[in-house]
Amino acid sequence: xxxxxxxxxxxxxxxxxxxxxxARILGKLDCLYAPAGRKGADSxxxxxxRPWLSETTEVHTCHFPMSADNDAKAAVWDEVAGTLARxxxxxxxxxxxxxxxxxxxxxxxWLLARLGRxxxxxxxxxxxxxxxxxxxxxxxxxxxxxxxxxxxCNASEQHLRDTLERHDCVVMMKVYGRFPAIxxxxxxxxxxxxxxxxxxxxxxxxxxxxxxxxxxDDEPLPYFSTILVNKQWDIRSESWNNS
Amino acid sequence: xxxxxxxxxxxxxxxxxxxxxxARILGKLDCLYAPAGRKGADSxxxxxxRPWLSETTEVHTCHFPMSADNDAKAAVWDEVAGTLARxxxxxxxxxxxxxxxxxxxxxxxWLLARLGRxxxxxxxxxxxxxxxxxxxxxxxxxxxxxxxxxxxCNASEQHLRDTLERHDCVVMMKVYGRFPAIxxxxxxxxxxxxxxxxxxxxxxxxxxxxxxxxxxDDEPLPYFSTILVNKQWDIRSESWNNS
Numbered sequence: 001x002x003x004x005x006x007x008x009x010x011x012x013x014x015x016x017x018x019x020x021x022x023a024r025i026l027g028k029l030d031c032l033y034a035p036a037g038r039k040g041a042d043s044x045x046x047x048x049x050r051p052w053l054s055e056t057t058e059v060h061t062c063h064f065p066m067s068a069d070n071d072a073k074a075a076v077w078d079e080v081a082g083t084l085a086r087x088x089x090x091x092x093x094x095x096x097x098x099x100x101x102x103x104x105x106x107x108x109x110w111l112l113a114r115l116g117r118x119x120x121x122x123x124x125x126x127x128x129x130x131x132x133x134x135x136x137x138x139x140x141x142x143x144x145x146x147x148x149x150x151x152x153c154n155a156s157e158q159h160l161r162d163t164l165e166r167h168d169c170v171v172m173m174k175v176y177g178r179f180p181a182i183x184x185x186x187x188x189x190x191x192x193x194x195x196x197x198x199x200x201x202x203x204x205x206x207x208x209x210x211x212x213x214x215x216x217d218d219e220p221l222p223y224f225s226t227i228l229v230n231k232q233w234d235i236r237s238e239s240w241n242n243s
Numbered sequence: 244x245x246x247x248x249x250x251x252x253x254x255x256x257x258x259x260x261x262x263x264x265x266a267r268i269l270g271k272l273d274c275l276y277a278p279a280g281r282k283g284a285d286s287x288x289x290x291x292x293r294p295w296l297s298e299t300t301e302v303h304t305c306h307f308p309m310s311a312d313n314d315a316k317a318a319v320w321d322e323v324a325g326t327l328a329r330x331x332x333x334x335x336x337x338x339x340x341x342x343x344x345x346x347x348x349x350x351x352x353w354l355l356a357r358l359g360r361x362x363x364x365x366x367x368x369x370x371x372x373x374x375x376x377x378x379x380x381x382x383x384x385x386x387x388x389x390x391x392x393x394x395x396c397n398a399s400e401q402h403l404r405d406t407l408e409r410h411d412c413v414v415m416m417k418v419y420g421r422f423p424a425i426x427x428x429x430x431x432x433x434x435x436x437x438x439x440x441x442x443x444x445x446x447x448x449x450x451x452x453x454x455x456x457x458x459x460d461d462e463p464l465p466y467f468s469t470i471l472v473n474k475q476w477d478i479r480s481e482s483w484n485n486s
Contacts, residue, residue: 104384104386
C-alpha cells in the first residue's frame with residue numbers, strides 16, 4: 001500500500017456526525033496529527049475521532065501558535081507540512097484532523113498552500129457547525145432563491161450591516177465577546193425576530209436562544225456561539241413568510 | 244419505541260459521505276419517503292442511501308411537481324407533511340431523505356414549515372455539495388477573515404456582480420444553461436483566475452475545470468455544475484496570495 005495523507009474533517013462535535021468515509025480512514029491510520037493550542041477547538045477534534053481510531057495509531061499533536069508574529073506561524077506551518085509530506089512519502093497512512101470541515105475556516109488550508117495537490121493527498125469533507133446549527137435549531141439556512149452570506153462578527157460594523165441588508169440569510173460566527181453590539185445591529189436592521197443563536201451544537205452543552213431581544217447584554221456565552229438569520233422565516237410561528 | 248420522523252441529509256453523492264448517524268438511522272427505519280421528480284437529484288438521493296437501508300424498510304417515493312402553480316405545490320406539501328406526521332405518531336420509525344444537507348436549498352424545509360418542531364422530529368445534518376466541491380478541488384471555501392456568499396446563477400446580474408465585488412469568496416450554484424454569461428461576469432470582475440468549476444462532485448462522473456478562461460461558451464455541462472471563487476487563492480500556483 002503506498003503512503004497517503006488524509007485531511008479529515010471531524011464534523012461539528014458529536015462523534016457520529018463524522019462521515020462513514022472519515023470513520024473508515026481513521027481506523028486504518030499509522031499516525032494521526034491533531035492540531036493543539038486553539039481555545040477548546042482542538043482537544044474537541046481529537047475527542048470526536050477517538051472512538052474511530054485503531055489502537056495501533058500513533059497520535060501526535062502539533063501546536064500552532066496564536067501569536068501575531070507571521071514569520072513564527074509560517075515556520076510552524078512549514079515544519080508541519082514537511083512532516084506530513086515526509087510521513088506519506090515514506091509509505092505511511094497519515095491523517096490530519098480539523099474540526100468542522102477542512103476547507104471552511106480551518107488551519108488546514110495553510111498546510112494545503114504548502115503541500116499543493118500531490119497524488120497522495122485526499123481531503124475528506126465534513127459537516128460544518130453552520131449546518132449542524134441549522135438542523136438543531138430547525139431554522140432553514142437558505143432555500144429557493146435566497147442568498148446566503150457567512151461572516152465573522154469581528155468584521156467592521158459597516159460590512160456586517162451591508163451583509164445583513166443585502167442577503168436574505170446570514171450566518172454570524174464568532175459572536176463571543178461581541179453580543180451587545182451584534183444584538184443592537186440585528187435590532188437596527190429589523191431582523192432580530194428572524195434570528196436564533198446557538199452554542200455548542202450537537203454537544204452535551206448545546207444551547208439555543210430563540211428570542212434574542214430577551215437575552216441580556218451580559219449573558220455569559222460559550223466560545224462557540226453562532227447566530228443564524230433567515231429574513232423569511234418567522235422564529236415564533238416556525239413558518240415561512242413569503243410576503 | 245415511540246415513533247420518530249428523521250429528516251436525513253444524504254450528503255453530496257458518494258454513499259460513504261453520509262454521516263455515521265444517518266447510516267445507523269437508515270438501518271432501523273420502518274419506512275422511508277424519498278422525493279421524486281426533480282431532474283436527477285432525487286433518484287441520486289435514493290441511490291446514496293440504498294446500501295444503508297434494512298431489507299424490511301418500505302420505500303415510498305413522493306412526487307413534488309415543479310410547476311409554477313403554487314397552490315398545487317402547497318397541496319402536495321400539505322399531503323406529504325400529513326403522511327409523515329401520521330406515520331411517526333402511529334409509532335413508526337420514519338425517514339425522509341434530502342440530497343446534500345436538509346437545511347440548505349432543500350425541499351424538506353417546505354415540510355418543516357408545516358410540521359413545526361414536535362418532539363418526535365429529528366433533523367440529521369449532512370455534507371453539502373459545496374463542501375464536497377471545495378475538498379475535491381482543493382480550493383479553500385473561506386479562511387481567516389474572509390467572507391463567503393452563496394448565490395444561485397439565476398439571480399440578477401446586478402446581484403451577482405455586487406456579491407462578487409463585496410465578498411472574498413463566492414459559491415455560484417445552478418451554472419447550467421448560464422455559463423457564457425457567468426464566464427463573462429467573472430472576467431469583467433477580474434476574478435476568473437481565482438475560480439474553479441466542478442460537476443458531479445464525489446460521483447463517478449466528477450469533472451473539474453481549473454482554467455475557466457479556456458472553457459468554450461458551448462461546453463456541454465452536467466446539470467450539477469457549481470463555480471467556486473476565492474479571490475486570495477491563486478488556482479495556477481495552488482497558493483495563497485496575501486497581497
